[in-house]
Amino acid sequence: MKYSIILPFLATTVLAAPAPLLDERQATCSVPSSFPSTANSKLPNPFKFFNGQSVTTKADWECRQKEVQAAFEAQELGTFPTTATVTASGTSTLSITASDNGKSIQFSVSIKKPSGSGPFPAIIAYGAASIPVPNGVATITFNNDQIAAQSGQQSRGQGRFFDLYGSGHSAGATTAWAWAVDRIIDALEKVDTGIDPKRVGVTGCSRNGKGAFVAAALVKRIALGLPQESGSGGAACWRISDSEKAAGKNIQTPGQIIGENVWFSKNFNSFANKATTLATDHHQLAGLVAPRGLLVIENEIDWLGPVSTTACMKAGRLIYKALGVPDNMGFTGKGNHNHCSFPSNQQADLTAFINKFLLNQSANTADIEKGPTADVNKYIDWTAPTLS
Numbered sequence: 001m002k003y004s005i006i007l008p009f010l011a012t013t014v015l016a017a018p019a020p021l022l023d024e025r026q027a028t029c030s031v032p033s034s035f036p037s038t039a040n041s042k043l044p045n046p047f048k049f050f051n052g053q054s055v056t057t058k059a060d061w062e063c064r065q066k067e068v069q070a071a072f073e074a075q076e077l078g079t080f081p082t083t084a085t086v087t088a089s090g091t092s093t094l095s096i097t098a099s100d101n102g103k104s105i106q107f108s109v110s111i112k113k114p115s116g117s118g119p120f121p122a123i124i125a126y127g128a129a130s131i132p133v134p135n136g137v138a139t140i141t142f143n144n145d146q147i148a149a150q151s152g153q154q155s156r157g158q159g160r161f162f163d164l165y166g167s168g169h170s171a172g173a174t175t176a177w178a179w180a181v182d183r184i185i186d187a188l189e190k191v192d193t194g195i196d197p198k199r200v201g202v203t204g205c206s207r208n209g210k211g212a213f214v215a216a217a218l219v220k221r222i223a224l225g226l227p228q229e230s231g232s233g234g235a236a237c238w239r240i241s242d243s244e245k246a247a248g249k250n251i252q253t254p255g256q257i258i259g260e261n262v263w264f265s266k267n268f269n270s271f272a273n274k275a276t277t278l279a280t281d282h283h284q285l286a287g288l289v290a291p292r293g294l295l296v297i298e299n300e301i302d303w304l305g306p307v308s309t310t311a312c313m314k315a316g317r318l319i320y321k322a323l324g325v326p327d328n329m330g331f332t333g334k335g336n337h338n339h340c341s342f343p344s345n346q347q348a349d350l351t352a353f354i355n356k357f358l359l360n361q362s363a364n365t366a367d368i369e370k371g372p373t374a375d376v377n378k379y380i381d382w383t384a385p386t387l388s
Ligand code: MCU
Pocket: 205, 206, 207, 208, 229, 230, 231, 232, 252, 260, 304
């Protein structure tokens, strides 16, 4: 009886507007379908909605992530389909049938498990892992080229993703591969393979590193992204790569990338020579992974854009910091070595991230930010808030 007196009092005072109005806006997360097109040579502010409103809370941030993803899909990646259903069978060869719109495709991944009893965490490797996968972690080998070809312009729209969704689907190859990674996790959730679907990482090197980065960004069930030497189209920011090119570096630019291959949507073609008009840049690709684990592994090879990847990912780490989880993202890219060979000076960083995010061990992943000299403040005109 007592409470019937107190509750109406609370309802009219403590719970009064404007808080419920704010919650309502956040719950609905209105996602625009058109995006700002004003040229901006700085990396876009991750903490301003496209309508100019500030991102001040973690709930705001979740909405912001949705509109940022919508912009990525509209301008770079193409549509990421989310309506497929999966049936699967097998343990060491996991055979997956994915269906959507009354059509089906089939693909398989191989699972190499550690000895002993699981469930084990796993790393999905595009093609083959070019990082050392430690004992205690399974490797799931994924033939991404079969899902979407990446052999030059004539290969656009080819592969099993396009058999399912049509050769004219807007997805670039990296998005199609990410869709298949999403289906692999569906399958791991359905079939007892001895893999814990909540502890799955994704890796790939170079072009497949671009793919691994996009998969970590789009597939929210990935616990740890390990993109390796992804360079432009992955860890590099388009704007910084263009400015490095203008300063005389031999670096891959958006203008070059759209001619070389089909990693991105056709939607991206119209932005490739005016990257300053993109609504986002790749620091926000890291922001789509946040707050999940992300170790960006790079190499000081000019073509990859060492200054671009380092500064871009420093901006990405500001997003993690704003979310209160700075240690959930690291960047290791100091020094130069053969492309996609894994150097010993990156081992401790990789081990720490795998221990923490896949093996559930305590590990120190604080302040891993190793690359060439690159001043992020040259490329940003915003500061990161602490989101409440
Ligand atoms: C870094 O990844 C790519 C690069 O973007 C391409 O321009 C080049 O042709 O190939 C690299 C790669 O995938 O190397 C294996």
